[in-house]
Amino acid sequence: MATAKGQRRSTIYDIATSTGTSPATVSMVLNGTWQRYRISEATATRILDAARTIGYNVNMKARGLRLARSGLAGMIMPHYRNRFFAGLSETFEAGARARGFCPMVVSTQRKPETEREVVERLLSHQVEFLFIVGVANPDPLNELCSAANIPCVNIDLPGANAPSVVTDNQGGARMLTDILLDRIAAPEPAFHFLGGVAGEYATEERIVGFKQALAARGISLPESHIHRCGYWPPTARESIEHLHDKLGGLPAGLFINSITAFEGAIQFFRTLPAQAFEGRFIGCFDWDPFAAFLPFPVTMLRQNVEAMIEQGFSYIENYRAGDHPLTKVPPKLGPSHVKVPA
Amino acid sequence: MATAKGQRRSTIYDIATSTGTSPATVSMVLNGTWQRYRISEATATRILDAARTIGYNVNMKARGLRLARSGLAGMIMPHYRNRFFAGLSETFEAGARARGFCPMVVSTQRKPETEREVVERLLSHQVEFLFIVGVANPDPLNELCSAANIPCVNIDLPGANAPSVVTDNQGGARMLTDILLDRIAAPEPAFHFLGGVAGEYATEERIVGFKQALAARGISLPESHIHRCGYWPPTARESIEHLHDKLGGLPAGLFINSITAFEGAIQFFRTLPAQAFEGRFIGCFDWDPFAAFLPFPVTMLRQNVEAMIEQGFSYIENYRAGDHPLTKVPPKLGPSHVKVPA
DNA sequence: CGGCAACGCTAAATCCATTTAGCAAACCGG
């Protein structure tokens, strides 16, 4: 095993020389197309053996250059620190590998400059398509891709300039709110919404769904019950603490807009005694295995990561420039949700 | 903006033609080396302008082929589903970008075949170095790298054939056990260790540290108190449930070997009443923001991801074939740990 | 006004794999 001498990587020329054949023959044999070119089986095995003992490995740079196919599948995403994003990357990677690509996932920490830089980098490495995940304004990135003639899809946050796949935020929010409503005894309970960013697509959609579910039961919601306190845990903590002080306790129903806001809320919740949660029901539009096991009832929604990625691939595979559909994938109840006894 | 016509990506030849110069000149100008080659400023700006309006982007495949430098930095890791791994990728990516590389992180789900395949793929894309994270047996992968003449480091689990960076498992386990011991009143409390795989480096090291801390206080530990039940949550759950039934309650001190085992344990814990945790102390050799806020005292260790990655880069930068040092990075207490009042 | 240097740029080789066109030898039928 090991390398030849240790300096340069071996090439098809090395194999050609060592087997007394030509680079063309070697290429055909290694690509498995040799039968079509009438290379004798003897030569083929000789070359294959040589390649194996020398530890040959194609140079994708050279191949990609020749074929104008890099074999690279690109994705950018904010970070990996929750199950939703982690699941999206892992599912994307598996899908890319299954389709013969090498996945290239890069996190950009929600910084627009980094997003731009990374997309440019990925394009210069000739990724064959790009998944853009959780980007607030994907338009400039979509623009970059179409300038480079590379198909792309937006995941999680939609854009007008590329096909997009998002969770059915309205429907999901309605479902989650209904579950909370089913559990609550009070005739017209106090309901609050926590987290998210004003004007952001997912936040506003979920608020619409939340309001719809309440309205269907004749509950109208004052604007003051909606707390778009962002995604940063400390501000979410502050926001819920403030609300608690004002109400003199937790609201009967609390809709938390993301796992990150929930992380902040938890920091406050743990300072409360157990009875503070009596008759209170909390729902979260995201899922985490630990958050699901807290000492008070939490209903969590799990976004359907697998379906979202599959839909993304399908958009890429049937790509038509100028056509920018939007798919909404319904979320599911988190695995820890226990049905209310009828 | 947008692309020229839409079909092929533009090249330095296009720019050369459109500006009435040669590809050589264009290359020099775009690389910023034109002053050294006495290109006039007028020509330079002309080319730069053309490049900007056409939306030119280097083809890293071609450049990489010529320069034998791909600009790619590779990493493989099991998955992104916990803060340790997520932190390792994000820190690696930031480090790679800061050094002018494009990071390429791929998850392999702890499957040896996938690990091998992915490493081969990354090598064929000519990554300039490779971080190998959390691989039980990195030897064949290190072998692959050295055959390709690519420097690599092992992170989290060490190997004899490449430099390695791991957490100081023994020291960390000792520290964590000491903290538990400080809190427990009973003179000779029942201590148990849960999780991990028999024979695995990190598991065995942590068990050594755990025993050392107990021995230092005169507590000797029967082998039956060590439960190497793997990392899969369901088996961990089963294991702790079984233990609870046998003891008629939780042990006074419980050392949980990983966040994954903890995830399993939690599923059982939530079925217990609050008083089941009285006088019990739990430590976990890993950190998670939600796990840190459970309704019983948990002390969590946070592995020093930043220091580990930095050390990895330093090994790569001072790479000498045949030299395989091992660095042990001390872990820190998780941010939620509250010091015992003196 | 001849000769040399400085100036501004270009031709061409190179990196490695792929693929088309085609060459030389063996073989076949008549």
Add this chain to the structure above:
DNA sequence: CCGGTTTGCTAAATGGATTTAGCGTTGCCG
């Protein structure tokens, strides 16, 4: 034994960027 086919392989062009060697001009000095 000749023309034609089949067999088995190779030469050479290609893709895009980099870089060395060098070419034609102009400017300057003596």
